[in-house]
Each structure stands twice: as structure tokens, then as C-alpha cells.
Amino acid sequence: MNTSRVIALSSAAAFATQVAFALLMLRLFSPQEVGEFSVISQIGFFWMTLALAQSQLGLLANQHQPAHIAAQHAWRASVLRGVGLLPIAALAVWFSQLALWPALLWALLLAFCQMGWMLAQSLTLRVGSAWRQAAVRVLPPVAAMATALAAVLIGSSLDWSGPTLLLSALLGYVVGAAWLVPAFCVREDSQPAHKDDTQASIHTRPSDPRSATLRMAHTLVDALLATAIIVVWQRLYGAEETGWMSALLRVLGFLPAVVHMAWAQVALAKGEQTENRITAMASLWWLGLGAFACVMLLGLSCATALDQDWLDPKWHGVWPYIAPLVLWQGSACLSAAFSHRPFQTQSASAYSRACIALSGLQAVVLFAPIGLTLPLDAEQHIATFALVSSLGLVGLTIWMARLR
Numbered sequence: 001m002n003t004s005r006v007i008a009l010s011s012a013a014a015f016a017t018q019v020a021f022a023l024l025m026l027r028l029f030s031p032q033e034v035g036e037f038s039v040i041s042q043i044g045f046f047w048m049t050l051a052l053a054q055s056q057l058g059l060l061a062n063q064h065q066p067a068h069i070a071a072q073h074a075w076r077a078s079v080l081r082g083v084g085l086l087p088i089a090a091l092a093v094w095f096s097q098l099a100l101w102p103a104l105l106w107a108l109l110l111a112f113c114q115m116g117w118m119l120a121q122s123l124t125l126r127v128g129s130a131w132r133q134a135a136v137r138v139l140p141p142v143a144a145m146a147t148a149l150a151a152v153l154i155g156s157s158l159d160w161s162g163p164t165l166l167l168s169a170l171l172g173y174v175v176g177a178a179w180l181v182p183a184f185c186v187r188e189d190s191q192p193a194h195k196d197d198t199q200a201s202i203h204t205r206p207s208d209p210r211s212a213t214l215r216m217a218h219t220l221v222d223a224l225l226a227t228a229i230i231v232v233w234q235r236l237y238g239a240e241e242t243g244w245m246s247a248l249l250r251v252l253g254f255l256p257a258v259v260h261m262a263w264a265q266v267a268l269a270k271g272e273q274t275e276n277r278i279t280a281m282a283s284l285w286w287l288g289l290g291a292f293a294c295v296m297l298l299g300l301s302c303a304t305a306l307d308q309d310w311l312d313p314k315w316h317g318v319w320p321y322i323a324p325l326v327l328w329q330g331s332a333c334l335s336a337a338f339s340h341r342p343f344q345t346q347s348a349s350a351y352s353r354a355c356i357a358l359s360g361l362q363a364v365v366l367f368a369p370i371g372l373t374l375p376l377d378a379e380q381h382i383a384t385f386a387l388v389s390s391l392g393l394v395g396l397t398i399w400m401a402r403l404r
Helices: 002-028 031-052 055-061 067-084 086-096 100-127 130-158 164-185 199-204 212-252 254-270 277-307 313-337 348-371 378-401
Strands: none
Touching: 002 031, 002 130, 002 212, 002 254, 031 067, 031 086, 031 100, 031 164, 031 212, 031 313, 055 067, 055 100, 055 254, 067 086, 067 100, 067 164, 086 100, 086 212, 100 130, 100 164, 100 254, 130 164, 212 254, 212 277, 212 313, 212 348, 212 378, 254 277, 254 313, 277 313, 277 378, 313 378, 348 378
């Protein structure tokens, strides 16, 4: 499928750029700087995810509505939700023990610009040409890395020590959000209504029949968990441990995202179903396992860099995190390879409920040292959390593979 190849190549290029950006952070910034940036960016990601409420998936799955109009509606609804979520974001910043107003302002800017970028990716999947689909994924991380490099070079010559990582990330999201602008150049009454669909064709299309409450609940638990792991680590183990864990998680976490963008989202956008189910299932398993192998190679590369002293000795604290995060993110690749199946089999509601249950179990493990005052160090904590997460994701993958 040509679209999948384009998205796969562009996602791989974007992934390579983001890995280079993560390695740049390891090389040019201290663990504390990386840790503080990770906390603020994760709060912004939480804010953005909750404000979107999976609108980007609805834009892909519900193809009965014109793409540009659907993008306009998704943006306006997401902005309203984002404004309403301001107190929750402020509470997250306060809990992390960072300076409230500067951190909250940065989180707001990152959240709303990243929200535009996410919607722009879904929009271009439906109506954009191949080069637009590639550009909307590749240009933002390239812009972020170029900005970071330029800021470091200029800062060293001018003795400036500003928020380099935050500025570069923000510029990258602004570049990505710019691809959403064409959606607002189309008037709603200029789009023809789609009245030629038969009942059979509507029934066989991918769709998102979940209620607004279920979508919001699914989004909420995902966003809370993704943010909680950073904030809890900051609170329990400090900025340095958070920098070690979050830097490696940022590198390894790109693979599940690439699988989801290059395969699952394309399948939803094009509404394609594979005729030979056995062949399709085999392809999905090979896709997930291949991505798992890539995660292992990245983990091995990180271990080699540490062993050969290619990184500053202050980054040797990453060692205990390599194996657990490889297991966790590798299992996430398996799940991502099958994540479009519930929408193709009218099982999206059951899928959301299963994901909510898994997130609840992960949250119990994550907050156990706080709630039960268990004497766990960071190494034991991440190992337990990764094992529970991996088992849950593999179980979810098996269930999705069995859907008819």
C-alpha cells in the first residue's frame, strides 16, 4: 500500500530525527535539565491528550463527514476542553514541585501547539498528498533539533542559558500545527453532503461508535498515566532519576508511535480491510515483532554507548532502566500493530474498557510506594511497573488478534 510506505518512511525519518534530538539532550544537557523539561513537556502532553479526547482518531474513523469540516469541529471542541482543563494542569505542575507560573505557561503553549499538530496529521492522512503526509511528520522534529543546536551554539558564544529544550520543542510543534491552517480556509456550507453511502458500505467501514463519556474516560486514564509516571518519579526520586528514565523512555517510546502512525492510522484513514484474514494476522504479528526487535536494538545501542563511555559518566544511571523499558515499549509495539482492529470489528467500546482496566492496574503499581509506603527504590519500582505493563499489553494484543 503506497500510503503506508510513504507514512512508514516519513515516520522512520521523523523517528530518526527525534532519536538524534534525544541523543543531543544526553550529550549537551544535564540530567536535571532533561528531567525538568520532561516534566513540563509531559504535563503539556497530558493537557493536549485530554483536550483532544481522541478527536484525531474520530477524524480518521468517521469518514461520513468531510475532512476539513471535521478538523474544524475537532479543533474548536478541543480548545474549549483545553481551557476547561487549566486547573487540572496547574495542579499537576504544583504536584511536581516546579515553579508554578513559568512551568504552567510553557505547558500551555506546548499543549495547544501539539494539539494542532496531531489534528494536522490526521487531516493530511485523509486529504493530503504524499509529500504533505511526509512533511507534516518530518519537518516538526527537524525544526526542533535545528533550533536546539542553534540555541546551544549561540548560547555558548553569548553566555546565554535560557530554556533551550522548551523553545526548540515549541517551535517544532508550531511548524506541525501550521499544516492545520488549510482546514479553516474551507467553509462548512461549501462541502457536499455524503448521501450516496448504502447501509452495507456504512456497516463495513471503520467507525468509532463509542459514547463521548467513554472516549473521554479512555483519554483521561491514558493521559493521567503517561503524566503520572513522570511526576511520580520526580516526586519520589528527584530530577536526576527522572532525567535518566524519561530520556530513555523518549527514545524507546518512538517505536510504538511509528507503528501506530504508519500502519494503524493509515488503515483507519483509508477504510481498508484485508480479504485474507490469516495472511493479515500473520502480517500484523510480524510487524509487531519486528518493531519489538527494533526496540531491543535501540536498548542494546544505549547499553553499548554507556559501556564504551560515549556518554558523560553522569548518565550511567540509565543502566537499570534499559531492560524494563525495552520490555514495556516492545510490548507496546505489539499492541500498536493491532490497535486498528477494534474499529474495524465494531469493538471499539470493549477496547476502551480494556485499556481503562489496564491503565488502572498500572496506576496501582505506580502509586503503591506512595500509598502503601513500600520501601522500593527506583530500580525495583520500574522493573515491577514494566513487567505488569508488558503482561497487560500482550494480553490486550492477543484479544485484538482474536476479534472477528
